[in-house]
Amino acid sequence: MESKKLRIVDIARLAGVSTGTVDRVLHNRGNVSKAIEARIRAIIEQLGYEPNIIASTLGSNKKYKLAALIPSFEKDPYWEGPYNGICEGEQEFAPFELSVDSYFFHLESSDSFLQQSERVLQAKPDAILMAPVLLRESLSFFQKCKAAGIPFALFNTDVPSEDALCYIGQDSFQSGLLAGRLMSYSINQGGRVALIHIDEDLDNSPHLVKKEEGFFQFFGQKAYQHFKPERYIIQSGTGSGLEAQLTDIIDKKEALCGIFVTTSRAYRIASALESLSPKPSVVLIGYDLLHKNLQYLEKGLIQFLINQNSHGQGYWGIVHLAEFLLYKRVPDKRKYLPLDIITLENARYYPAL
Amino acid sequence: MESKKLRIVDIARLAGVSTGTVDRVLHNRGNVSKAIEARIRAIIEQLGYEPNIIASTLGSNKKYKLAALIPSFEKDPYWEGPYNGICEGEQEFAPFELSVDSYFFHLESSDSFLQQSERVLQAKPDAILMAPVLLRESLSFFQKCKAAGIPFALFNTDVPSEDALCYIGQDSFQSGLLAGRLMSYSINQGGRVALIHIDEDLDNSPHLVKKEEGFFQFFGQKAYQHFKPERYIIQSGTGSGLEAQLTDIIDKKEALCGIFVTTSRAYRIASALESLSPKPSVVLIGYDLLHKNLQYLEKGLIQFLINQNSHGQGYWGIVHLAEFLLYKRVPDKRKYLPLDIITLENARYYPAL
DNA sequence: TTACTTATCGTGTGCGCACACAATATGTGT
DNA sequence: ACACATATTGTGTGCGCACACGATAAGTAA
Numbered sequence A, B: 001m002e003s004k005k006l007r008i009v010d011i012a013r014l015a016g017v018s019t020g021t022v023d024r025v026l027h028n029r030g031n032v033s034k035a036i037e038a039r040i041r042a043i044i045e046q047l048g049y050e051p052n053i054i055a056s057t058l059g060s061n062k063k064y065k066l067a068a069l070i071p072s073f074e075k076d077p078y079w080e081g082p083y084n085g086i087c088e089g090e091q092e093f094a095p096f097e098l099s100v101d102s103y104f105f106h107l108e109s110s111d112s113f114l115q116q117s118e119r120v121l122q123a124k125p126d127a128i129l130m131a132p133v134l135l136r137e138s139l140s141f142f143q144k145c146k147a148a149g150i151p152f153a154l155f156n157t158d159v160p161s162e163d164a165l166c167y168i169g170q171d172s173f174q175s176g177l178l179a180g181r182l183m184s185y186s187i188n189q190g191g192r193v194a195l196i197h198i199d200e201d202l203d204n205s206p207h208l209v210k211k212e213e214g215f216f217q218f219f220g221q222k223a224y225q226h227f228k229p230e231r232y233i234i235q236s237g238t239g240s241g242l243e244a245q246l247t248d249i250i251d252k253k254e255a256l257c258g259i260f261v262t263t264s265r266a267y268r269i270a271s272a273l274e275s276l277s278p279k280p281s282v283v284l285i286g287y288d289l290l291h292k293n294l295q296y297l298e299k300g301l302i303q304f305l306i307n308q309n310s311h312g313q314g315y316w317g318i319v320h321l322a323e324f325l326l327y328k329r330v331p332d333k334r335k336y337l338p339l340d341i342i343t344l345e346n347a348r349y350y351p352a353l
Numbered sequence C: 001t002t003a004c005t006t007a008t009c010g011t012g013t014g015c016g017c018a019c020a021c022a023a024t025a026t027g028t029g030t
Numbered sequence D: 001a002c003a004c005a006t007a008t009t010g011t012g013t014g015c016g017c018a019c020a021c022g023a024t025a026a027g028t029a030a
Helices: A007-014 A017-027 A034-047 A053-059 A078-095 A110-123 A135-148 A170-186 A206-220 A240-248 A264-273 A289-300 A309-329 B008-015 B017-026 B032-048 B053-059 B077-096 B110-123 B134-147 B172-186 B206-220 B241-252 B266-275 B290-299 B310-327
Strands: A064-071 A096-105 A127-130 A152-155 A165-170 A191-198 A227-234 A256-261 A283-287 A304-307 A335-337 A338-343 B066-073 B097-104 B127-130 B154-155 B166-168 B193-197 B228-233 B256-260 B283-287 B304-307 B333-336 B341-343
Touching: A007 A017, A007 B266, A017 A170, A017 A206, A017 B110, A053 A078, A053 A309, A053 B053, A053 B077, A053 B172, A064 A110, A064 A309, A064 B283, A078 A096, A078 A165, A078 A309, A078 B053, A096 A309, A096 B256, A110 A135, A110 B066, A127 A135, A170 A206, A170 A256, A170 A283, A170 B172, A170 B266, A191 A206, A191 A264, A206 A227, A227 A240, A227 B134, A264 A283, A283 A289, A283 B053, A289 A304, A304 B154, A338 B333, A338 B341, B008 B017, B008 B032, B017 B032, B053 B077, B066 B134, B066 B310, B077 B097, B077 B310, B097 B110, B097 B310, B110 B134, B110 B341, B127 B134, B127 B310, B154 B310, B166 B310, B172 B256, B172 B283, B172 B304, B193 B206, B206 B333, B228 B241, B256 B266, B266 B283, B266 B290, B283 B290
Parallel strands: A064 A096, A064 A127, A127 A152, A152 A165, A165 A335, A191 A227, A191 A256, A256 A283, A283 A304, B066 B097, B066 B127, B127 B154, B154 B166, B166 B333, B193 B228, B193 B256, B256 B283, B283 B304
Antiparallel strands: A304 A338, B304 B341
8 A cells, every 4th residue: 555645744743843843944934943953854854755736836825927038920930939839838837826928029139138138027027938049138138137036047049157047959069960961861972062051140149150060070071071061151131132142052063962051041042942943953951840941841842851849949948947946846957859850741740830 | 917817706706606506517516406507607608717727636635547558668668668658647747646557468468468458447547548559459448448437548559449538649651651751862863672561460550551551652652763662571480580581682683772660670670781791781761769779870770760759659648638637628539749750860869768 | 384305505624735923932131 | 030032833724626514495295
């Protein structure tokens, strides 16, 4: 027979004190003599008491309020993923009187970030989940959080910080390696391969650089010397259009046979490729299940997408913060989410954007 | 300002009755006049009352007991996945006074299944999660569950049944299609490709047949006519050894360039390939992250593994049953889990076996 | 009418915990 | 001895719900 779960009253009885005293010990509220505290702690330790979280949330009328500081997805549908994940996490913990308020800032606007981060602090949440895509601004925000004693978790961009509770996201280097592998399988005779950044602020985007390093490292292996990886940066706003710049890349002495786009914007390359004639035969690998990407996956213009699991990043961010608050469970510093490989055949099983 | 969550007392007050009456309506306990019941239901409907699950589990002292009827993983490590997932699900719902007992049967033993299924019924669980790998025996067990009024969910093998609450697992046909796709990418010049069943009872394994259909359908597309898929069944116990049978398959007029193994036993083919000399250059695609498979993935003898997400099957099975019991949430009849594509670069992010 | 069922409804207690507050013990100074 | 401050401990109430049980109303037979 299994012994009944022990309760605070059981411990109190065993220690020869009242439940109030045990409660004070459990919550480090002080006002307990050292002798009795030690006795109670010993019993808790030995019998392995674990509080009943259900009764606890019911008994304390505490409501937990989380804040999510994330990019708006008006311009870039990628960011709808984390938001959906955050909502899912919120739902899961709603019975525990936990709610999440989302604050959206514009990706390219430092002002917008500052403004929203200020609103977050004013709301005095119990914890914060944020995407530190703006490096400098985020670092100073970290300080404010620390000063205010508010724990915070990061996702999407791994900004090393002692103060952050944890980071949730992909391992960007490994992600680049994987892209290399997929490229090598799809073009097994070798040839010219291009890595393309589109409209990115590389100085402020360490994760993109990591992807790049992984990609080139893969083709640095001696088994893959017959591949010739090249690196391009395209600014769609400047000079000639995207098609023209792409044509320049493709039409060299040796034909290009593979393109790796480091962000979710592969659809723009696919679109450009589609409009060229004759349509070049190029393997295209990109990121994330944006509807536009999926369209080109169906058309056969994109061969592989690597899913950065943006949904999961939001979801796990909330889960880790919630468990930290509710169960005092300290998460691992880094939670790496899977790098899902997507083709036409399995795309339907992953959340699209 | 957001209105307070409404409680049973609120409804009672609005309806001009006591909480006891509202409670009777909520739980269909009868003994309520039709007029008042209608009034209460109208209020519940309009105001969108939702019971506080926390207070509910605390108030009712009900303990839920689930049973998992699953293959033992002594012989086949694949089955450790569902078990681990079941344990994870159990942990998640432990605060809600829900526990899971696992009953293991031997894959090849009908007797063992009958015996364990009998134990399950005697334990009178509130719901059952099972892997109906033994078709006939499972069907008769379904009847017993139905007679006993115990809801049951299925995973791994999709045995259509009106009585089952739901099925959790992969879409086997789609899985075969995916294998075809991966094969086509890895060998883009085409050639002889073999689908191999190893030691399987195909008559009793409809999901393997589905995979086969998907695989052949993929190569039936006119874009892939340069592939010549062939079908083989290997019985390692009979006649010549596995190596010999494999050699027969490989050494025909035209060389074999791809092998698709329909189960988690690709490592056996890899092992055989390794021992042949000269080592043939063959693309090998299999299933699941068994440690043995991962070893050959590292050695480069296996190119792709498709993860059947056995862990997730157990986990979601428990989650669906728990939510059904706790929240009366009726799950979708079919929950298809992702077909994860695994290479050396992303294997570490998925649970191994 | 009374006595007695039966249908319907209200009340009280407990689940395990958190927390405010009351109660007691201990110590100090006069 | 006293009053009083401080340290320590105990008690009571409520969180929202489930459920047993008691209470009341309505109906029936005598």
